[in-house]
Amino acid sequence: MMRMQPVAEFAGMPIPNGAAPISIELSDTSVTFGRGARAVPALAKTTLRIADGEFVALVGPSGCGKSTILRLVSGLVQPTTGAVIVGGREVAARALRVGMAFQNPTMLPWMTIERNIMLPLKIVEPFRSQFRKLRRTQFRDKANALLEQVGLKGFGTKFPWQLSGGMLQRANLCRALIHEPRMLLLDEPFGALDQFTREELWSILQDLWMLHRPTVLLVTHDLREAAFLAGRICVMSARPGRILDESRVSFSRPRTVAMTFEPDFVALNQKLRAFIVDARTAQQEG
Amino acid sequence: MPNLDLRQKAWSAALIVLFFVAWELFCLTTGMSDLVLPRPSQIFTTLVEKFPILLPHIIQTLATTMLGFVLGVALGVVLGAVIGVSKTAYDTCYPLLVGFSSIPKVAVVPIFVLWFGSGTVPAVLTALSICFFPIVVNIATGLATTEPELEDVLKALGASKFDILWNVGLPRTMPFFFASLKVAISYAFVGAVLSETVASNRGIGNVMMTASSNFNVPLVFAGLFVLAGLGVALYVVFSLIEGRVTGWATRKNDLIVT
Numbered sequence: 001m002m003r004m005q006p007v008a009e010f011a012g013m014p015i016p017n018g019a020a021p022i023s024i025e026l027s028d029t030s031v032t033f034g035r036g037a038r039a040v041p042a043l044a045k046t047t048l049r050i051a052d053g054e055f056v057a058l059v060g061p062s063g064c065g066k067s068t069i070l071r072l073v074s075g076l077v078q079p080t081t082g083a084v085i086v087g088g089r090e091v092a093a094r095a096l097r098v099g100m101a102f103q104n105p106t107m108l109p110w111m112t113i114e115r116n117i118m119l120p121l122k123i124v125e126p127f128r129s130q131f132r133k134l135r136r137t138q139f140r141d142k143a144n145a146l147l148e149q150v151g152l153k154g155f156g157t158k159f160p161w162q163l164s165g166g167m168l169q170r171a172n173l174c175r176a177l178i179h180e181p182r183m184l185l186l187d188e189p190f191g192a193l194d195q196f197t198r199e200e201l202w203s204i205l206q207d208l209w210m211l212h213r214p215t216v217l218l219v220t221h222d223l224r225e226a227a228f229l230a231g232r233i234c235v236m237s238a239r240p241g242r243i244l245d246e247s248r249v250s251f252s253r254p255r256t257v258a259m260t261f262e263p264d265f266v267a268l269n270q271k272l273r274a275f276i277v278d279a280r281t282a283q284q285e286g
Numbered sequence: 287m288p289n290l291d292l293r294q295k296a297w298s299a300a301l302i303v304l305f306f307v308a309w310e311l312f313c314l315t316t317g318m319s320d321l322v323l324p325r326p327s328q329i330f331t332t333l334v335e336k337f338p339i340l341l342p343h344i345i346q347t348l349a350t351t352m353l354g355f356v357l358g359v360a361l362g363v364v365l366g367a368v369i370g371v372s373k374t375a376y377d378t379c380y381p382l383l384v385g386f387s388s389i390p391k392v393a394v395v396p397i398f399v400l401w402f403g404s405g406t407v408p409a410v411l412t413a414l415s416i417c418f419f420p421i422v423v424n425i426a427t428g429l430a431t432t433e434p435e436l437e438d439v440l441k442a443l444g445a446s447k448f449d450i451l452w453n454v455g456l457p458r459t460m461p462f463f464f465a466s467l468k469v470a471i472s473y474a475f476v477g478a479v480l481s482e483t484v485a486s487n488r489g490i491g492n493v494m495m496t497a498s499s500n501f502n503v504p505l506v507f508a509g510l511f512v513l514a515g516l517g518v519a520l521y522v523v524f525s526l527i528e529g530r531v532t533g534w535a536t537r538k539n540d541l542i543v544t
Contacts, residue, residue, distance in 0.1 A: 071438075074438075074441075074442035076438055076441060097443075100439045100442045102435040104435050106436040108436075108457070108458070110457055110460070110532075119440075120440075120443050122453060123440060123443045123449055124443050175439075176439075179443070
């Protein structure tokens with residue numbers, strides 16, 4: 001497991017400055033749902049650049065459009081103004097190679113865990129055309145290798161109802177990664193878990209990211225989670241959201257739960273918290 | 287647990303036997319005329335004696351039931367899939383479907399007879415029209431309950447509507463579908479017999495009608511027994527298929543019990 005060794009350059013991912021290729025770019029992008037009098041602005045004009053292999057967290061008050069950004073990047077929502085460029089191309093209705101995971105693991109109850117994890121391989125080329133041939137050999141090994149990386153070795157043949165919530169969420173991460181996406185979009189993936197399980201999964205996600213190095217965009221309510229995992233944290237304002245602040249997180253990796261109680265970490269948390277409290281008050285007064 | 291299960295089955299069997307014994311005794315003690323209510327023993331004897339004559343009619347009834355059922359299922363699945371995929375289609379079509387389904391099906395038999403003459407065709411059509419509704423509703427409901435998050439995950443991968451329907455929607459619908467098959471086969475059977483009774487010269491329904499007008503009451507009851515037997519058999523077959531195909535939907539309960 002040489003690749004899992006922490007590497008110095010992981011500490012503090014560079015903010016894109018032209019040297020690193022831009023993986024995700026939102027330029028003056030806004031989203032409004034509905035039309036005319038019923039129009040609801042979900043996202044104010046937002047500009048955001050995320051480099052290839054970067055880990056970015058989006059935090060902000062509820063309903064501020066964090067999930068809208070994820071849905072824009074994945075192509076599930078079209079921008080009302082501006083553009084979304086992913087991997088150098090504008091996102092139209094075009095299919096993207098992304099992995100997604102939500103709070104609800106949505107494992108299909110009639111399939112074993114390994115078959116659930118292999119589901120994206122049935123959809124995405126080039127795996128799709130090989131699926132019938134390789135599902136019992138190579139693809140299955142691939143699924144089980146991922147399961148081993150998240151500490152679920154030997155659980156591939158179990159059914160979803162035989163696993164706990166934390167285990168299902170680990171399997172969910174495996175499903176998001178099986179087709180080797182260059183981009184991982186996570187929408188409060190650990191929101192429904194208890195504190196200890198959540199902290200355990202932070203480490204697992206960190207290991208997975210260091211191993212596979214996808215570009216990650218994580219939406220979360222949990223500031224500790226954002227500070228633990230991300231290389232950069234974007235704080236958003238209340239609806240219609242826009243990005244208020246970007247903070248680089250330069251703690252060395254792999255980070256540990258113990259580090260989250262150190263003064264620097266706590267200070268970062270408090271700074272983020274102040275932004276969100278302000279945003280919420282502004283919303284209530286406005 | 288199997289012990290308890292066995293005891294339960296023994297009680298069920300005992301109740302059935304008790305029912306027939308009580309019936310037999312009731313007829314014997316009250317001296318009931320067999321023109322009103324024949325004894326079970328008479329009915330069984332008639333059944334055995336007339337079986338060679340009944341057999342072609344049994345086959346006829348079964349065939350019309352199955353044909354109507356298969357066509358009803360095909361129609362129901364297609365219609366259910368179309369309605370279930372789109373919320374708008376679901377809301378739009380639902381009132382009309384409820385309207386159709388609430389027509390007593392005996393009332394449509396004369397229309398089918400008018401169009402196609404008496405015999406097999408109206409029986410098949412009655413079976414079809416009576417059995418497709420539960421299938422439509424169950425398929426549509428199963429499809430409509432697919433989790434939106436999972437749909438997003440797959441859409442973000444570039445899955446087409448068909449991919450999602452095939453990999454997620456339809457398998458999720460299977461428990462609903464097989465539960466509805468059990469209901470539908472019973473309905474189809476009712477429809478077929480109904481139509482045979484009104485307008486046909488073949489089938490168990492017709493045998494019973496003819497026997498009744500000849501005051502051959504034991505034969506009427508023998509027909510009834512045949513229908514009961516067939517109905518139970520069809521139900522059991524589809525329950526077994528359901529258990530095999532969609533065991534995942536009930537497996538959780540098994541775990542808790544054992």
